[in-house]
Amino acid sequence: MSTNSFMAMEGIDKSFHHVPVLQDVFFEVNYGEIHALLGENGAGKSTLMNILGGIHQPDKGSIHINGSEVEMTDPRVSQDYGISFIHQELNVVSDLRVYENMFLGAELRNKWGFVKVEQMCQQTKDVLARLGVDIDPKEYVRNLDTSYKQLIEISKALLRNATLIIMDEPTTALADHEVGRLFELMKNLKKSGVSIIYISHKLKEIQEVCDRYTVLRDGKMVGSGHMQEQKLDTITNLMIGKSVSEERFLQHHTLGPTTLEVSHLTSPGFFTDIDFTVRKGEIAGFTGLAGDGRTELFESLFGFRKKYTGEIKIGGKTVRIDHPKKALKAGLGLVPKDRKENAIIKDLNVIHNMSLSSMGHFEKTGFVREKAEKQRFEFYKDKLNIKVQNPRLTIDKLSGGNQQKVVIAKWLEVDTDIIIFDNPTQGIDVGAKREIYQDIIELAEQGKGVIVLSSEVPELLKVCHTLYVMYQGEIAATFKGEEATEDEMMRYATGTKKEAVTVG
Ligand SMILES: Nc1ncnc2c1ncn2[C@@H]1O[C@H](COP(=O)(O)OP(=O)(O)OP(=O)(O)O)[C@@H](O)[C@H]1O
Ligand SMILES: [Mg+2]
Incomplete structure (x- = not known):
């Protein structure tokens, strides 16, 4: 253990x-460092x-805090040692107010047992102010953006004087x-001596913010070191045990007739006068920064938002989509982002989550269904x-990443003519990202119209025939896949460049 070590896990099974x-995992975090796991x-x-x-509880191994061995018998013990955990799936309760979330399970009470609301609000305000955020402590969490939910979790950690925050x-x-x-x-927290364990699949981010890294592969620790000394490639290779290159995956296949035609689609305040078409076999990518209207546009197209003007034609026929059921019927599928809120049912087993939207495919006698379902699942499991x-477990x-893959399997099984993927590789590692993009290409080769929404331009560049950049609710530019560059696209996404280019 180094002298600067705050926490060390040794020989964990x-x-x-x-x-x-x-198996036999060693992991050490120093004071005031950001350590990538x-x-x-x-x-x-x-x-x-x-x-x-x-x-x-580990089956074997030990945990040390400040050099002394400790037993983390339950989450409270860990908290008492100054460790705060911000989970992959956020733990904030939407139906409670901000301050109620902050003090959940640890309400401040006076000697008669009454909760001290004003005092809790004041402390909440103070902590939020340290993070540079000004929200009303009495606001209901459901009215806030996801990013605020996360800030609340970080604030909770600060309120408890955390020394180590796991993100x-x-x-x-x-x-x-x-x-x-x-x-x-995070950088400010680090300066004040707080350590952070940072888990992410986004290597660029890791390089920007982390000091050291530790890599796990199949449950074993396979390497650790200082961030600057290592190239990202080396780390990627450690993670997957082989190297991945940056090639474009797209193969040119012949595109079929237009399958989706959107004209003058408008929803005031969200998006304006959107025109685009998707042909059979085409992969169209949409990108932009926050507030670009992309999510809202495709929510309208899929029937989550009723109010829009303009026209949607599928297979040459005008359709009015005011409910997701109508979208499905018209041949449109949407693999949503944010799997916890939109896509999985936690209490159902893995197989049933896969077959959720395509029960018709398996409806026969009970026995046949179970078997057919299991076979389909095995197919996607391999694929x-x-x-x-x-x-059969829930x-x-x-x-997290494997849950996302089950959601994708679910939509592949639904088998619609046009399929929209919203951030399909969210939370997915580099190796699996590549597999998912190859599956997307395969869908296109089968003649489906595919739309991919993503904020990661390099990924879109790998697979799309056509790229649309949105800015403030409008399509700011259109590119052919092979002609687009990340730089040029970003200029439109940020609004520095304006007039629309058309595909020649
Ligand atoms: N409560 C549990 N019961 C059974 N198996 C579990 C449980 N929790 C995790 N696992 C299994 O342990 C393995 C490691 O999962 P873990 O969630 O730690 O992975 P991860 O590195 O966080 O992956 P990701 O990047 O996808 O989030 C997986 O095979 C998972 O299925
Ligand atoms: Mg995980």
Whole structure:
């Protein structure tokens, strides 16, 4: 252990249902550092942190805080040692007010047992002010953006005087400018001596903000070091055990006739006069910064928002889509972002989550159905490389990235003519991202019209035939896939360049 070590985990083993998930893991975090914990989906990152957080008990190994061995017998013990955990799936209660969330389970009371609302509000305001945020402590959390929910979690940690904050994929639900704000915050926390364990699949971010890294692969610690000394490539290779290159994946295949035609689509305050078409076999990418109207546009197209003017034609026929059921009927599928809120049912098993929207495919006698369903699942499991020990367990037992893959399987099984992916690789590791993009290309090769929404331009450049950049609710530019560059696209996305270019 180094002299500067705040926390060290040594020789940690953990199995679930006799399957080893962690083996002999060493992991050390110093005072005032930001330490990246890296690894592919299912590598064991969240499990290791759950052990540190007192949620799971290790089968073997020890944990040291300030050089003394401790036992994290439950989450409160871990908290008392100054460790705060911000989970991959946020834990904020939407139906409570901001201050109620901050003091949940630890309300301030006077000697007669009455809660001291004003005092809690004041403390909430003070902590939020330290983070440079001005929200009313009495506001209901449901009225706030996701990024604020996360700030509330960080504030909770500060309120408890945390020395070590664990952030499990904190930026997946954040827009770019919010990520910037989080990083500023992290750097300030570091200066004040707080350590942070940062779990993310976004290597650029890691390089920007982390001091050291530790990599897990298949439950084993395979490397650690200082961030500057390592190139990202080396780290990627450590993670997946092989190297990935930056090639464009798209193969040119012949495109079919127009399948989706959108004209003059407008929803005041969100998007204006949107025109585009998608042909069979085409992959169209949409990108932009926060506030570009992209999400709202596709929510309208899929029937989540009723009020729009303009025309949507599918297969040459005008359709009026005011409900997701109508969208499905018209042949439109949407793989949503934010799997916890929109896409999975936690209490259902993995297989049923896959077949949720396509029950018709399996409706026969009970026995046949179970078997057919299981076979379909096995098919997707191989295809998408879903890591699951027992698909009859509830889906919340899977790692975050593997849950996302089940959601994708669900929509592939629904099998619509046009399929929209909203941030399909959210929370997915580099190796699996590539698999998912290859699946998207395969769908296009089968003649489907595919739309991908993403804030990660380099990923879109890899797969799209056509690229649309949105800015403040309008399509600011259109590019052919092979002609687009990230720089040029960003100029339109930020509004520095304006007039629309058309595909020649
Ligand atoms: N409560 C549980 N019961 C059974 N298996 C579990 C449980 N929690 C995790 N696992 C399994 O342990 C393995 C490691 O999962 P973990 O969530 O730690 O991965 P991760 O590195 O955080 O991945 P991701 O990047 O996808 O979030 C996975 O195979 C997962 O299915
Ligand atoms: Mg995880």
